[in-house]
Amino acid sequence: MPAESGRRFLASTAVLMNEILKLAFCVAVAFRDRRKADGSMTPLAISMQKVVGEVFQKDHWKLSIPAFLYVVQNRLQYLAVSNLDAATFQVTYQLKILTTALFSVTMLHRRLSHLQWLALVLLTAGIAIVQLPTSSPSEAKHTKRSGSYEGIHADRGSGQETEPEMNATVGLIAVIVACMLSGLAGVYFEKVLKTSSATLWIRNIQLSLYSLLPAALGVVLMDGAEVAKRGFFDGYNAVVWTTVIFQASGGIIVALCVKFADNILKNFATSISILISFVASVYFFDFNVTLNFIVGAALVIFATYLYSKGERTAPVPPQRTSAPEYVPLQNTRVDDAEDIQDMEMKPPR
Known part of the structure; x- marks a missing residue:
């Protein structure tokens, strides 16, 4: 996204700013919660010291695992985009x-029912169809190249129109591994959130702290020379800042979704949000509704219905049942007084 000066902002700086904004917001919320718990009479320094202690508790290292996995996943995404056409990447x-x-x-x-597995397959197919590009091969190739670090570098070059050589095998391996890491990192983060006493905000602070180092290294190693020459915020405008803020907000919302729902429902929410963005594009950007969008949207909506229906039919783990309690008989008509005495003396079975 070129700025008014015509120069593109550096993607690595946007990633770093995303993590900084998330960290600042989560620190503010965690500190506010701590102040509420401590009371207004507690010195600010004591409350901040408690927050720091919660962040660096003994199990804070657990968040280094998803942070590392997310960094590797992002790098593999760029590698995949650089070696695959847009259609293949979006589908896989x-x-x-x-x-x-x-x-x-x-x-x-x-536990997922057969109906829920079918819904997940339909969701995968539907969102892939929605995101299939409708441009010509030459336009798709240009879009792919401009979306990668290699493409950005080529766009900044001397204006040569030669396309970087693509390796489909490398691209497919990269996107498959990225998908595996995406699922692993998301589910591991969910497990950490739901099996510890630390709050969501403390866990997000830990995740952001472990993500800051690789994000900063990305700026230095990939764009260090450009940052030194042009400045960190060169190419930033209102649209870029809005995008960065939305990205940071999205990361926090995803964490809330994982905490109070799960990663599978998060994927459904993400898919529906893609449909909403396409509908908004019709009104704001003159987007033409295509057959791909109609078919894909129908599959996503049907998959969402199937998954919710499958929740009611999912197998429930067997539970141990205790022996029924003995409840005295009430309002029972017995003619013989001896029968009443015998019933009261019988032990429960």
Whole structure:
């Protein structure tokens, strides 16, 4: 997205700013909650010290795992985009919906009915169809190249129109591994959130802290020379800042969704949000409704209905039942007084 000066902002700086904004917001909320718990008479320094202690508790290292996985996943995404055409990437990357379900079953022991598995397959197909590009091959190739680090570098070059050589095998391997890491990182983060006493905001602070280092290294290693020459915020405008803020807000909302729902429902919400964005594009950007969108949207809506219906038919784990309690008979008509005495003396079975 070029700025008014015509120069593109550096994607690595946007990633770093995303993490900084998330960290600042979560620190503010965690500190506010601590102040409410401590009371107004407690010194600010004491409350902040308690927040720091909660952040660096003994199990804070657990958040380094999803942070590392997310960094590797993002790098693999760029590698995949650089070696695949847009259609292949968009379709194969939706496999993350199924990998998330697989890890939810294996790591969280979640039970899914056959109807829910069918719904997940339909959701994967539907969102892939919606995102299939409708442009010509040459336009799709140009869009793909401009969306990658290699494409950005080429766009900044001397104006040569030569396309970077693509390796489909490398691209497919990269996107499949990225889908696996996406599911693993998301489900692991969900498990940490739901099996610890730490609050959501403390866990988000820990995740952001572990994500800051690789994000900062990305700025230095990939765009260090450009940052030194042009400045960190060169190319930023109102649209770029809005995008960064939305990205940071989205990360927090995803964490809330994972905490109070699960990763599978998060994927359904994400898919529906894609449909909403396409509908909004009709009014704001003169987007033409295509057959791909109609078919894909119908599949997503039907898959959402199937999954919710499957929740009511999902197998329930067997539970041990205790022996029924002895309840004295009431309002029972017995003619013989001796029968009443015998019933009262009988032990419960």
